[in-house]
Amino acid sequence: MNKQDKKYLENYSIHDFDIPLTSVDMVIFAIIDGELNVLLVEREEAPQQGFLALPGGFIDLQKDEDITATAYRKLYEKTGIKSPYLEQVESIGNKNRDIRGWSLTVLYFALINRDKIKGQKSQNSQWLPIKKALQQNLAFDHKVLIEKAQNRLREKTLYTALPVELMPELFTLTELQTIFETILEKKLPIKSFRRRILNANILHPTDKSKLSGKRHAQLFKSTGIDREYYFPRTLVL
Amino acid sequence: MNKQDKKYLENYSIHDFDIPLTSVDMVIFAIIDGELNVLLVEREEAPQQGFLALPGGFIDLQKDEDITATAYRKLYEKTGIKSPYLEQVESIGNKNRDIRGWSLTVLYFALINRDKIKGQKSQNSQWLPIKKALQQNLAFDHKVLIEKAQNRLREKTLYTALPVELMPELFTLTELQTIFETILEKKLPIKSFRRRILNANILHPTDKSKLSGKRHAQLFKSTGIDREYYFPRTLVL
DNA sequence: GTAATAGTGTCTTTGAGACACTATCCC
DNA sequence: GGGATAGTGTCTCAAAGACACTATTAC
Numbered sequence: 001m002n003k004q005d006k007k008y009l010e011n012y013s014i015h016d017f018d019i020p021l022t023s024v025d026m027v028i029f030a031i032i033d034g035e036l037n038v039l040l041v042e043r044e045e046a047p048q049q050g051f052l053a054l055p056g057g058f059i060d061l062q063k064d065e066d067i068t069a070t071a072y073r074k075l076y077e078k079t080g081i082k083s084p085y086l087e088q089v090e091s092i093g094n095k096n097r098d099i100r101g102w103s104l105t106v107l108y109f110a111l112i113n114r115d116k117i118k119g120q121k122s123q124n125s126q127w128l129p130i131k132k133a134l135q136q137n138l139a140f141d142h143k144v145l146i147e148k149a150q151n152r153l154r155e156k157t158l159y160t161a162l163p164v165e166l167m168p169e170l171f172t173l174t175e176l177q178t179i180f181e182t183i184l185e186k187k188l189p190i191k192s193f194r195r196r197i198l199n200a201n202i203l204h205p206t207d208k209s210k211l212s213g214k215r216h217a218q219l220f221k222s223t224g225i226d227r228e229y230y231f232p233r234t235l236v237l
Numbered sequence: 238m239n240k241q242d243k244k245y246l247e248n249y250s251i252h253d254f255d256i257p258l259t260s261v262d263m264v265i266f267a268i269i270d271g272e273l274n275v276l277l278v279e280r281e282e283a284p285q286q287g288f289l290a291l292p293g294g295f296i297d298l299q300k301d302e303d304i305t306a307t308a309y310r311k312l313y314e315k316t317g318i319k320s321p322y323l324e325q326v327e328s329i330g331n332k333n334r335d336i337r338g339w340s341l342t343v344l345y346f347a348l349i350n351r352d353k354i355k356g357q358k359s360q361n362s363q364w365l366p367i368k369k370a371l372q373q374n375l376a377f378d379h380k381v382l383i384e385k386a387q388n389r390l391r392e393k394t395l396y397t398a399l400p401v402e403l404m405p406e407l408f409t410l411t412e413l414q415t416i417f418e419t420i421l422e423k424k425l426p427i428k429s430f431r432r433r434i435l436n437a438n439i440l441h442p443t444d445k446s447k448l449s450g451k452r453h454a455q456l457f458k459s460t461g462i463d464r465e466y467y468f469p470r471t472l473v474l
Numbered sequence: 475g476t477a478a479t480a481g482t483g484t485c486t487t488t489g490a491g492a493c494a495c496t497a498t499c500c501c
Numbered sequence: 502g503g504g505a506t507a508g509t510g511t512c513t514c515a516a517a518g519a520c521a522c523t524a525t526t527a528c
Contacts, residue, residue: 018298061255061339066331091328091343094303102298106328213506215498450479452525
């Protein structure tokens with residue numbers, strides 16, 4: 001910091017500026033009973049007390065080094081998971097989204113494998129299938145936020161293997177395909193899907209199998225590189 | 238607003254919360270002499286007075302309906318352009334990026350056609366080729382912000398026709414290809430490039446031509462749908 | 475004609491889509 | 502054997518890459 005800046009800082013107060021209320025909100029996705037679910041919490045305080053809302057809140061200017069830390073902290077508080085797939089979606093800010101006035105939120109989405117959720121889920125949080133969640137009377141503009149996150153997930157599912165992050169330790173290709181199909185809301189041709197995934201080299205085959213219907217299906221596990229993997233071609237909706 | 242919220246609001250003050258200083262910053266791209274340039278302004282006030290910085294600033298809680306409005310306002314102030322291509326890149330927030338304390342910026346990038354710039358460019362703003370810009374001693378973390386915007390533009394150039402937004406009214410396919418190549422920092426095979434662009438149906442051929450070297454090259458103009466256009470396949474770097 | 479740039483023809487390769495086919499296992 | 506699910510063989514098609522080729526015009 002130079003001298004001039006030091007001098008400036010002595011006379012500076014953040015209250016000299018009109019700044020918006022700033023928060024972080026999170027859409028946490030998991031697969032439950034083969035369906036895409038999101039985690040919602042009931043608001044314990046005004047405003048919008050009692051309404052269902054996305055996990056989120058304010059940045060802790062002392063604890064949080066950066067905005068990503070805020071997101072991870074919120075996620076850990078709600079799920080006990082430390083290294084989920086986390087991605088910033090967009091920031092939404094306007095006059096009307098919060099009764100307290102001009103407000104800005106940085107929206108994230110996370111993909112978690114529900115088997116990994118540790119310990120106590122707080123009593124006031126609940127998983128809802130995304131369709132049901134969108135039918136609730138949600139706090140603030142959280143319906144729109146969920147839709148934005150869902151769209152991002154859907155778009156990325158067209159050209160990445162991201163949905164693998166939602167799967168349990170071991171899973172069959174048919175199970176994975178079903179998740180892709182739920183996210184995309186579209187049936188995929190089985191042959192292409194298997195070729196696409198298998199050529200990607202992002203899954204380890206195991207010698208285990210699972211009885212599904214009448215025949216055993218081979219179980220696979222993720223190599224963990226799916227977070228980065230881009231398929232050579234994009235699917236078309 | 239319900240009764241409970243009304244009551245809550247009566248006792249509410251934004252100063253009860255510790256919130257970060259929040260701003261908007263913009264990387265404005267244009268082609269000048271066949272090179273990708275960015276617009277920088279010299280900071281007129283502390284902090285970091287005298288340093289080159291990205292156009293940007295605080296949200297005007299009175300004037301700006303939403304965060305996009307802030308971005309458009311800043312862009313108009315600097316360039317006089319009302320409907321550029323504008324896209325939100327990411328929000329960056331941490332303890333250290335601004336000496337005033339925890340600060341968050343919403344980063345945008347804009348693509349403009351320099352022929353459209355109206356009226357007075359303010360004396361303290363200047364265009365710099367992106368390479369040179371990155372070598373300057375820039376204010377705050379603006380070097381990183383430029384790199385993030387450049388990466389976003391590069392990625393999108395692999396699968397969209399976005400660079401068309403940078404072109405003047407009329408241009409040749411070779412000129413367009415050169416811009417693609419500058420952004421991607423990679424030569425593209427001429428035949429594939431022309432096929433890709435022409436099959437996309439996003440350009441109108443004109444009966445005009447331009448002498449370039451020894452032979453005339455046909456001039457094209459944008460149909461304006463390039464903002465949305467996704468090529469069927471992604472290029473590979 | 476030569477140099478320089480614009481623009482084409484056409485073969486190969488890759489991966490998606492269609493669709494009929496086979497394999498395994500429980501009952 | 503029947504039913505249900507897993508999984509394959511193989512043809513077609515679209516678009517990218519390679520690369521040799523032709524076209525136009527100033528000089």
